[in-house]
Amino acid sequence: MNMRTLKRTAKPALECLSHSFGQVRDHFVRNPCKSLDRTLFAIGDDQGNVAVVSVAWVGFRNRGDAGEFKKLIDVHGTGDITPLATPLLDLADIRFTGLHYQSRSDGSTVVIAETEPASGQVSGEVLDAVADMASWLPR
Template sequence: MAKGTGIVVAAVVIALVLANHEDDDGGAATGSASGGGNASAAQFAASRQAMLRGEPTVAWSRLGMARTAKDASRRDTDCASHSYGQVRRYLRRVPCRVMDRVLFTVDDKGGNTIAIAVAWVRFDTPAAAREFKRIDDTWGTGQVRPLPGSTLGLPDIRLSGQHYASRREGSLTVVAEAEEVADGELDDAFLDEIAGVAVLLPH
């Protein structure tokens, strides 16, 4: 899968918070706050903390954003048929128990719209989830297919995984992607950070 680059921990406090919620695989990718979204590292830290508390509306508001009314979701038990590449081959060998996917958008006051795709993939064992995360985190290995933009009445959105985050909790692996719906002022580092917030979305 294509993965975001230049990802670093935004703040020590977030590393400590995530350490309490994730295992030794590491947690959500956390890019450096910057750029077009005009959000600071402190704002991203507050956003992640709100997500960890189970308050997504508050989390997006910390970044000056709001989730739009439209969203799409789907549950599947045949994960392999909704993936491709090495990820698909792995899921054929080691089937998941269930996969939940959601696609939604968030808007900011500047008129920018970001499409966000999150997938929760649950396995029978932590070891299976760990290996899935390792493969999915690796560049060029394929991915779980996000729900298409047409489900939200949006133009085709290229969710290539460039702005990507993942985490694991036991037998559950969560992956998230973010992409601007139309070319605008949001830079790559900002979108990396958005994925790092989205991967903490309560399930």
């Protein structure tokens, strides 16, 4: 894809409830997470095309709780983990739509990756591929 990381920020959280919304938030009321780590970074190419990538690692007590959460989070419109704010990267506020999304289970952790264009022309195919690759990043 010929893109490189331009800026990056990361923050751990002590709980998930205040960093989520929708049915996902309701899920955390009944089934609290064990850990939450979020990162946000911008990638770009030499033509000025920039995409923003959000990755969240949500830890649970066991694989069963993680699997239940993954089933919910994978349904578009059920809510989300709130991504870190793009102004932390000196970018305009970008709303993540969930249209370029990938998640995967890793034991008792669910990894959620989302991407959005920030500037220039970044195709949906590239955004989808970046979300897929980002879901495999180590915590």
